[in-house]
Amino acid sequence: xxxxxxxxxxxxxxxxxxxxxxxxxxxxxxxxxxxxxxxxxxxxxxxxxxxxxxxxxxxxxxxxxxxxxxxxxxxxxxxxxxxxxxxxxxxxxxxxxxxxxxxxxxxxxxxxxxxxxxxxxxxxxxxxxxxxxxxxxxxxxxxxxxxxxxxxxxxxxxxxxxxxxxxxxxxxxxxxxxxxxxxxxxxxxxxxxxxxxxxxxxx
Amino acid sequence: xxxxxxxxxxxxxxxxxxxxxxxxxxxxxxxxxxxxxxxxxxxxxxxxxxxxxxxxxxxxxxxxxxxxxxxxxxxxxxxxxxx
Numbered sequence: 486x487x488x489x490x491x492x493x494x495x496x497x498x499x500x501x502x503x504x505x506x507x508x509x510x511x512x513x514x515x516x517x518x519x520x521x522x523x524x525x526x527x528x529x530x531x532x533x534x535x536x537x538x539x540x541x542x543x544x545x546x547x548x549x550x551x552x553x554x555x556x557x558x559x560x561x562x563x564x565x566x567x568x569x570x571x572x573x574x575x576x577x578x579x580x581x582x583x584x585x586x587x588x589x590x591x592x593x594x595x596x597x598x599x600x601x602x603x604x605x606x607x608x609x610x611x612x613x614x615x616x617x618x619x620x621x622x623x624x625x626x627x628x629x630x631x632x633x634x635x636x637x638x639x640x641x642x643x644x645x646x647x648x649x650x651x652x653x654x655x656x657x658x659x660x661x662x663x664x665x666x667x668x669x670x671x672x673x674x675x676x677x678x679x680x681x682x683x684x685x686x687x688x
Numbered sequence: 689x690x691x692x693x694x695x696x697x698x699x700x701x702x703x704x705x706x707x708x709x710x711x712x713x714x715x716x717x718x719x720x721x722x723x724x725x726x727x728x729x730x731x732x733x734x735x736x737x738x739x740x741x742x743x744x745x746x747x748x749x750x751x752x753x754x755x756x757x758x759x760x761x762x763x764x765x766x767x768x769x770x771x
């Protein structure tokens with residue numbers, strides 16, 4: 486289903502390299518609450534979503550998160566381009582550098598490689614949508630934390646954009662959850678799992 | 689020949705407006721006002737795409753090609769620091 490357009494969703498134009506900033510920002514690429522996890526979570530959950538609008542939302546937000554992991558990677562790439570070995574040592578980037586040079590690798594700020602262990606695709610619409618609401622807040626908080634740690638306006642600009650998108654995604658997932666609960670019946674939306682139990686008509 | 693920077697900016701803005709509206713329509717598929725907006729923005733974006741592809745290069749690889757060289761890889765990749 487994927488073709489792509491040869492452009493970033495939001496521009497990244499960083500003039501000053503900074504390995505220390507790259508070290509923390511990389512967590513939104515391969516970290517526990519980062520964009521790679523977000524996209525894999527939504528793109529995995531969409532198959533068992535019983536409603537086509539919700540499946541559409543998960544596909545569309547999952548796709549946007551792929552565009553976001555690309556923006557985060559572009560930020561890390563530009564922040565580490567043209568660094569001297571001396572800067573790498575002084576800015577505490579040597580442990581990353583020894584394994585990856587200035588390659589972009591999906592890991593958390595801690596150095597832990599990306600893992601699907603921090604995402605869930607539970608095959609239950611109500612559960613999955615709650616997971617998604619939490620995911621967007623975790624991502625938003627991570628961006629809040631990045632904004633506290635970074636000064637460069639060239640970096641703050643795309644980071645603020647990404648943070649704002651998390652808030653919008655949260656809003657949309659909330660709406661999808663309300664629609665799901667309405668569809669299942671206000672009396673008992675836990676009565677059965679519409680993604681699994683037979684006899685429930687897909688709308 | 690219009691300013692390349694302007695065309696890029698226009699494309700980014702119109703595309704983002706559609707991205708945002710698309711998500712809204714996914715949870716409000718019956719909202720006629722949003723639908724109308726989406727259709728209008730799409731028309732405007734189609735015009736900008738034509739200008740972009742004429743002045744700069746292809747945006748989508750289904751529209752790439754070229755006569756003497758594969759034009760898809762000629763422009764810098766979007767993650768490069770823009771000069």
